[in-house]
Amino acid sequence: MSQDSSKRLLEGHSVLVVEDEAIISFLLEDMLAELGAAQVRHAASVAAAIALLDERMPDLAVLDVNLGGERVYPVAERLETAGAAFIFTTGYGRSGLEPRWQTRTVIQKPFNIEGLTRALQSALTGR
Amino acid sequence: MSKAAESRAEEPAVAASVALERLIRSPAALVENLPIGIYTCDRDGMLAQYNRCAAELWGSTPVLGVAESRYGAVVRTLDMNGNPLAPEDLPMAEVIRTARPVRDRELVVERTSGQRLTLLANADPLFDEQGKLSGGVGCIRDIGKLKTMQRRVGEARHVGRYVMEALPIALYTTNAEGKLLFFNKAAAKLWGRRPELGSAYWCGSHKILLANGTPVAHDQCLMAVALREKRALVGPEAIAERPDGTRVPFLPHPTPVFDSEGEMIGGVNMLIDLSEQKRASAQQRSLIDELNHRVKNTLATIQSLAAQTLRVSRDAGDRDFESRLLALSRVHDQLTHRNWEWADFALIANDTLMERSGAADARVCLDGPTVPLNARTALAVAMVLHELAANAERHGALSTAEGRVTLSWNVRSNRLFVDWREEGGPPVTAPTRLGFGARLLERSIAQELGGTPRLEFAPGGVHCTMEIPLPEE
Numbered sequence: 378m379s380q381d382s383s384k385r386l387l388e389g390h391s392v393l394v395v396e397d398e399a400i401i402s403f404l405l406e407d408m409l410a411e412l413g414a415a416q417v418r419h420a421a422s423v424a425a426a427i428a429l430l431d432e433r434m435p436d437l438a439v440l441d442v443n444l445g446g447e448r449v450y451p452v453a454e455r456l457e458t459a460g461a462a463f464i465f466t467t468g469y470g471r472s473g474l475e476p477r478w479q480t481r482t483v484i485q486k487p488f489n490i491e492g493l494t495r496a497l498q499s500a501l502t503g504r
Numbered sequence: 505m506s507k508a509a510e511s512r513a514e515e516p517a518v519a520a521s522v523a524l525e526r527l528i529r530s531p532a533a534l535v536e537n538l539p540i541g542i543y544t545c546d547r548d549g550m551l552a553q554y555n556r557c558a559a560e561l562w563g564s565t566p567v568l569g570v571a572e573s574r575y576g577a578v579v580r581t582l583d584m585n586g587n588p589l590a591p592e593d594l595p596m597a598e599v600i601r602t603a604r605p606v607r608d609r610e611l612v613v614e615r616t617s618g619q620r621l622t623l624l625a626n627a628d629p630l631f632d633e634q635g636k637l638s639g640g641v642g643c644i645r646d647i648g649k650l651k652t653m654q655r656r657v658g659e660a661r662h663v664g665r666y667v668m669e670a671l672p673i674a675l676y677t678t679n680a681e682g683k684l685l686f687f688n689k690a691a692a693k694l695w696g697r698r699p700e701l702g703s704a705y706w707c708g709s710h711k712i713l714l715a716n717g718t719p720v721a722h723d724q725c726l727m728a729v730a731l732r733e734k735r736a737l738v739g740p741e742a743i744a745e746r747p748d749g750t751r752v753p754f755l756p757h758p759t760p761v762f763d764s765e766g767e768m769i770g771g772v773n774m775l776i777d778l779s780e781q782k783r784a785s786a787q788q789r790s791l792i793d794e795l796n797h798r799v800k801n802t803l804a805t806i807q808s809l810a811a812q813t814l815r816v817s818r819d820a821g822d823r824d825f826e827s828r829l830l831a832l833s834r835v836h837d838q839l840t841h842r843n844w845e846w847a848d849f850a851l852i853a854n855d856t857l858m859e860r861s862g863a864a865d866a867r868v869c870l871d872g873p874t875v876p877l878n879a880r881t882a883l884a885v886a887m888v889l890h891e892l893a894a895n896a897e898r899h900g901a902l903s904t905a906e907g908r909v910t911l912s913w914n915v916r917s918n919r920l921f922v923d924w925r926e927e928g929g930p931p932v933t934a935p936t937r938l939g940f941g942a943r944l945l946e947r948s949i950a951q952e953l954g955g956t957p958r959l960e961f962a963p964g965g966v967h968c969t970m971e972i973p974l975p976e977e
Contacts, residue, residue: 487833
């Protein structure tokens with residue numbers, strides 16, 4: 378894909394990043410910014426993420442499955458109910474997801490911007 | 505049977521009895537020398553005749569035709585419980601009283617010496633030509649040895665049962681029709697129930713399921729198959745569901761049992777409980793998953809640190825670093841899927857060349873079999889293939905739409921032969937400086953793995969071959 382089309386992918390989108398490891402969240406935020414995201418909010422726990430969802434639903438969310446032992450699924454359920462797009466990131470691969478979520482887009486860490494772009498495209502168009 | 509048929513059946517019986525009487529009353533040496541005791545009584549029960557073997561069994565040569573030897577009551581006789589029998593209780597007395605045969609009565613005779621013998625007595629009525637009862641013939645046999653043998657067999661069976669009961673492995677037996685005859689404690693524990701002997705068939709479990717959860721009828725279980733096909737079978741794994749709903753994975757080992765004539769007389773099935781094994785492997789799996797999770801997060805952290813530290817946005821150096829990190833991560837995945845025991849060369853090649861862009865690349869041709877590589881070899885080979893692919897993308901055949909890369913490999917005498925050939929790319933000139941890829945090829949394939957790498961910058965395209973020893977496991 379050309380640099381331009383990927384830059385436009387998230388143009389005007391608000392994105393929620395749920396990731397407990399700060400350094401990894403920096404990389405994600407940089408990549409999302411590079412893809413043109415209008416606004417990136419960040420939460421490191423399920424409670425913090427739910428609080429942000431209560432404020433405002435994002436267009437798109439990137440959810441780390443394992444938040445220091447806590448699973449991110451309650452956040453995924455809220456997003457699903459609201460009809461917002463989301464992808465999972467995980468160190469486990471697809472098998473690390475509960476069966477209920479295994480048909481969802483998942484991207485394994487570490488990933489580059491091309492991998493992230495493909496995952497986001499599939500989540501945005503797959504609905 | 506109709507009345508007519510009954511009377512027809514009786515006539516030959518009378519004729520046979522008459523023939524028997526003649527034979528017995530004849531002074532034939534045959535009867536005298538038979539190895540079983542034979543004696544006859546007249547219609548009043550008076551002893552009329554006996555052969556040598558009968559005298560030996562009694563330990564006495566009784567006088568014929570006197571009250572003392574009536575009904576063959578020559579010596580003190582007892583039943584199997586040790587109760588003395590009166591002459592009127594003897595089989596011969598019963599035959600003369602009822603005109604019906606007495607079969608296989610076990611008795612103990614006590615000789616005057618005090619020695620006791622266990623006898624098997626049979627007695628038949630004798631008839632004259634008019635069909636009237638004329639007496640009886642008795643037949644006695646020493647079954648002491650047989651009894652001892654039966655007792656020993658009984659004891660052996662008891663010991664066998666004891667051993668089977670004490671075994672820590674679930675075990676049960678059936679007859680040839682699959683009816684349960686025995687199950688041990690371990691089987692009852694595995695099944696979570698004690699099936700009723702006599703009505704349970706094939707297997708004593710409440711419900712049987714295949715490993716995928718499909719229910720199996722008892723008469724379709726592996727034991728039923730083994731008995732029908734008359735051959736021993738092992739597995740596949742199945743699941744026993746207990747009455748309380750809990751499930752036990754197990755491996756069945758049904759084996760038919762044959763007698764000395766080769767006739768199938770039943771079967772024995774051993775059920776190996778796999779619960780512990782499953783728990784252990786699930787635990788190992790979750791440890792590996794956890795390790796993988798941490799390693800992947802660490803790699804992602806390093807990736808981010810490099811990006812934040814270098815702050816060089818997406819220039820060549822940054823992209824090389826990231827791409828190598830991802831190559832390392834992908835081979836890590838391949839190894840994780842195999843519990844870090846091995847990874848398949850074919851999948852590593854596919855990951856490296858096809859999955860980079862998330863879609864198959866028509867310019868790439870992969871040709872070779874599945875080759876299991878140990879972790880060390882897999883890591884080295886994956887990183888080398890990545891460098892070749894990255895170089896091809898930047899300078900070689902994969903930098904143009906017309907280029908082609910053919911990666912072929914095979915195994916001969918425990919050595920992996922790899923051939924990487926680029927065609928149709930821009931003209932190649934040998935680099936002036938040895939790059940990371942060329943250094944890695946030399947260092948990891950030659951020095952680390954003891955293989956033979958060869959890298960050729962041919963004008964038509966890069967050609968690289970590797971010969972790598974595969975250690976025998």
